[in-house]
Amino acid sequence: MPKQPKYKHYIWELPVRINHWTNVFAIVVLGVTGFFIGSPYSFGGSASDFTMGWLRFIHFVAAYLFAVSVVSRVIWSLIGNKYASWREFFPFATSNGRKKMVKMLRYYMFLDRKVPETFGHNPMATTAYIMLFGLYTLMILTGFALYAQHAPGGLMYRSLGFMYAIFSSQGLRLTHHLGLWLIGGFIINHVYSAVLMDIKEHDGEISSIFSGYKYRIKKPE
Amino acid sequence: MSNEKKSGVPEKSEHGLEKQGYSIGEILKQRGVSRRDFLKFCTAMTAAMSLPASFAPSVAQALDEVKRPTLVWLNFQDCTGDTEALLRAANPTVGEIILDILSIDYHETIMAAAGHQADEALEQTIAAHKGKYLCVVEGSISMKDGGVYGCTSGRTHLEIARRVCGDALATIAIGTCASYGGIAAAVPNPTGAVGVSDAVPGITVINLPGCPCNADNLTATVVHYLVFGKIPVMDSKGRPLFAYGKRIHDNCERRPHFDAGQYVEHWGDDAHRKGFCLYKMGCKGPATFHNCPTQRYNEKTSWPVASGHGCAGCSEPQFWDTMSPLYRRLPNVPGFGIEATADKIGLGLVAGAAAAFAVHGAMSALRKDKEPQETKEG
Known part of the structure; x- marks a missing residue:
């Protein structure tokens, strides 16, 4: 038994963890199928094959899953614990949050040697996440706007009428396409930062998204 | 002839559209168009308007009785491609319907009068039929510097459009230029070109974009007006739903190859010769609303995709800017x-x-x- 125990804290509730892994699954499926929809290979051997048809079907089902997942997370940010709260995503809005952000940024930029002990979300991460949620919204709106064009005049097409006013058809495609690359860039950042902070903070950062628990020296409040 | 008795003083129909003398059916008979050809035309128009075949007799009856409306055709910043498409409509009956049945009182390209005589004809027509004639506009309207970049007989196109379209019962913007500005409005748009609905706000405009507009869609729009007494239902871009209500991609004859995963990879390759999907060659069918796959051009002979070339997206607003590059799936990223x-x-x-x-x-x-x-x- 070490002299100085670390206390375990329940941070990520089950719905948050399910949401995280649903997003991972949906984004991977959407990314792979979307890539082939954007620049397909001639998979079809005969005209009675349905390769593009199935790719698009999987893409659309995953799109619904992803949209439901994102909306659920927004709802959970209103009813979940304080670490899941929407307030976590605007650290720059409070003076305390800004102080934490500066500390974290100084550490990331090698200006500070002291590892900041974060609790719940890392303030730099939530800043990235709020931008990511903006990107998710853009991807969902442009994606469903493109999808709804098969049934002009339908409920979805009419509800997304504002999208057709903002974007041209090809503009929707380009935005939706570039969005995936931005999400790809985010994933590199996200995985790297999580591994880095897991190593530096010794707080079980990586396992926390499976178990829900993080560890730190201070007692739970 | 009994017809002569009916001519003379213009009479007003129940739709408020002023008609001249003879009914369309009577004129056709006079012109030697057989009843059979007339009914064939009515059936084709019924199909073009996306109405069930059971409507064909109603269309025939309405066209039998309705009197020909006055129509003025204005050419602005254009290539006369829509007039060409119309004059060269392969089906002579259709051409006849448009050119003879409608009383085209002013059309710069085909009228005999020129110069001051032509100006007078226009003035007389719009003065005599104020608020009761149809106006067809071909070409975009220059707005920059007071519209000086487009003038006819010393007056700017903007001025003419305000006067002529403003007094019309309804204006039909034929072709992409008149609808959305077309090539003249492409970046950098040196003349500040816009479509009719932007140049003269507040008037009733029916957009029939396309480069050129399919003459059958123009005829169907006019027939719709004559039969039902109102303009067809339109989408958010002011286009009749019967012609622009479905995406090209969704009615394309090559769609099974798209779903199967069979694509043309290079021009002239084996897949191209076999008629596979042109998606990878930059076909804009998935981004374009038009009835080309069903209506086709030149007496339903062909259309771009049928002849092995992808759709250029010509019936969409700003297609020169948004649909390019022509042979790539995605637009270029601005600034890169x-x-x-x-x-x-x-x-x-x-x-x-x-x-x-x-x-x-x-x-x-x-x-x-x-x-x-x-x-x-x-």
Whole structure:
């Protein structure tokens, strides 16, 4: 038994963890199928094959899953614990949050040697996440706007009428396409930062998204 | 002839559209168009308007009785391509319906009068039939510097459009230029070209974009007006739903190849010769609303995709800017040069992020950090 125990804290509730892994699954499926929809290979051997048809079907089902997942997370940010709260995503809005952000940024930029002990979300991460949620919204709106064009005049097409006013058809495609690359860039950042902070903070950062628990020296409040 | 008795003083129909003398059915008979051809035409028009075949007799009856409306045709910043498409309509009956049945009182390209005589004809027509004639506009309208970049007989097109379209019962913008500005409005749009509905706000405009507009769609629009007494239901871009209500991609004859995963990879390759999907060759069918696959051009002979070339998206607003490059799936990204595709930029972005974090990771690994004060190993 070490002299100085670390206390375990329940941070990520089950719905948050399910949401995280649903997003991972949906984004991977959407990314792979979307890539082939954007620049397909001639998979079809005969005209009675349905390769593009199935790719698009999987893409659309995953799109619904992803949209439901994102909306659920927004709802959970209103009813979940304080670490899941929407307030976590605007650290720059409070003076305390800004102080934490500066500390974290100084550490990331090698200006500070002291590892900041974060609790719940890392303030730099939530800043990235709020931008990511903006990107998710853009991807969902442009994606469903493109999808709804098969049934002009339908409920979805009419509800997304504002999208057709903002974007041209090809503009929707380009935005939706570039969005995936931005999400790809985010994933590199996200995985790297999580591994880095897991190593530096010794707080079980990586396992926390499976178990829900993080560890730190201070007692739970 | 009994017809002569009916001519003379123009009479007003129940729709408020002023008609001249003879009914369309009577004129056709006079012109030697057989009843059979007339009914064939009515059936074709019924189909073009996306109405069930059972409507054909109603269309025939209405056209039998309705009197021909006055029509004025204005040419602005255009290539006369829509007039050409109309005059060369392969089916002579259709051409006849348009040119003879409608009383075209002013059309710069085909009228005999010229100069002041032509001006007078226009003035007389719009003065005599104020608020009761149809106006067809071909070409975009220059708005920059008071519209001086487009003038006819000393008056700007903007001035003419305000006067003639403003007094019309309804205006039909024929072709992409009249609908949305077309090629003249493409970046950098030196003349400030716009479509009719932007140049003269507040008037009733029916947009029939296309480069050129399919003459059958123009005829069907006019027939719709004559039969039902109102303009057809339109989409958010002012286009009749019967002609622009479905995406080209969704009615395309090559669609099974798209779903199957059979694509043309290069011009003239085996897949191209076999008639596979042109998606990878930059076909804009998935982004374009038009009835080309069903209505086709030149007496339903062919249309671009049938002849092995992708759709250019010509019936969409700003298609010169938004649909280019013609032979690529995605537009170029503004500010990144002509040859930079979205994927190159995306790949660069992801590689850049990966490289930056790799460097950060290496530096973090080599660096000795201070642990939180209370931490001790044990």
